[in-house]
Amino acid sequence: MKVAVIVFPGSNCDRDMYHAAGEIAGAEASLVWYTDTHLLDDVDGILIPGGFSYGDYLRSGSMASTSDIMNKIREHAEKGKPVLGICNGFQILTESGLLPGALMRNKHLSFMCHQEELVVEDNENIFTTLYEKNEVVRFPIAHGEGNYFCDDETLLELKDNNQIVFTYKNNPNGSVSDIAGIRNKAGNVLGMMPHPERAVEALLGSDDGLRLFQSLIANWRSSNAVNA
Amino acid sequence: MKKVQVYITLKQGVLDPQGKAIQTSLHSLDYPEVEDVRVGKYIELQVEEGPDLEKRVTQMCEQLLANPVIEDYRIELEGAR
Numbered sequence: 001m002k003v004a005v006i007v008f009p010g011s012n013c014d015r016d017m018y019h020a021a022g023e024i025a026g027a028e029a030s031l032v033w034y035t036d037t038h039l040l041d042d043v044d045g046i047l048i049p050g051g052f053s054y055g056d057y058l059r060s061g062s063m064a065s066t067s068d069i070m071n072k073i074r075e076h077a078e079k080g081k082p083v084l085g086i087c088n089g090f091q092i093l094t095e096s097g098l099l100p101g102a103l104m105r106n107k108h109l110s111f112m113c114h115q116e117e118l119v120v121e122d123n124e125n126i127f128t129t130l131y132e133k134n135e136v137v138r139f140p141i142a143h144g145e146g147n148y149f150c151d152d153e154t155l156l157e158l159k160d161n162n163q164i165v166f167t168y169k170n171n172p173n174g175s176v177s178d179i180a181g182i183r184n185k186a187g188n189v190l191g192m193m194p195h196p197e198r199a200v201e202a203l204l205g206s207d208d209g210l211r212l213f214q215s216l217i218a219n220w221r222s223s224n225a226v227n228a
Numbered sequence: 229m230k231k232v233q234v235y236i237t238l239k240q241g242v243l244d245p246q247g248k249a250i251q252t253s254l255h256s257l258d259y260p261e262v263e264d265v266r267v268g269k270y271i272e273l274q275v276e277e278g279p280d281l282e283k284r285v286t287q288m289c290e291q292l293l294a295n296p297v298i299e300d301y302r303i304e305l306e307g308a309r
Contacts, residue, residue, distance in 0.1 A: 058293070062292065062295070102298045104243075108245070109246065109249055149242060
């Protein structure tokens with residue numbers, strides 16, 4: 001499986017994502033600078049890393065969401081190919097409309113950087129099949145604007161379609177319904193604030209994030225068994 | 229050229245933690261009469277005049293300047309200079 005890690009000016013988790021998906025989980029990963037849109041033509045999955053793209057100008061993720069490469073990513077998502085956005089990547093996905101809602105300033109204003117316990121609410125999508133439903137996992141969080149907000153109607157829709165993939169056990173930032181990560185209706189786009197790519201080696205505190213990348217690769221292999 | 233002023237505020241019902249913190253600080257400076265604080269953004273544009281000016285600025289707000297999920301906006305057009 002070929003995956004591209006998109007690098008915007010100001011991305012800073014791109015190397016971690018590359019390391020986790022490529023060197024640890026075994027995908028054929030590449031780092032793609034945001035102007036090299038043609039390099040996405042033959043990739044099977046797109047990973048949008050964390051950081052502070054464009055210095056978080058205007059709103060986190062808003063400037064990146066208007067870049068040309070987002071049109072390519074949108075096409076890719078519409079074809080049903082996987083797109084994963086972590087942290088700033090999640091903010092970019094909501095700003096570009098690929099996922100509903102918005103990420104606002106943390107309830108207590110401060111930037112938070114520590115491990116959080118998450119509950120796997122949905123394991124019937126390509127990103128979480130190797131987890132048990134309701135399993136508790138530990139991922140680091142590192143954000144100042146991770147307070148997920150959506151209106152009541154959208155929240156109801158997210159719940160009805162099982163689009164809430166991860167929730168916080170002890171909500172750190174004020175997100176509605178403790179939401180830490182959501183997917184689109186089709187199930188091929190996942191956005192989350194916590195960092196699975198920083199939890200792929202037990203030596204560094206937790207390897208609970210590894211199965212997310214392994215799920216993605218295993219599901220791609222089984223649906224592309226002929227030419228895998 | 230026309231000066232266009234765009235005011236962006238959080239929607240009613242959306243929690244504004246920054247506003248709350250400012251309110252608390254104002255209270256501690258002995259301004260107990262402050263009942264609510266909402267923080268917003270002010271954006272000033274110089275735009276070439278055209279028949280669809282207001283419509284196009286509205287589109288700019290919808291597409292980029294504001295996030296309609298959490299924010300409202302108000303546009304003010306000033307006289308030509």
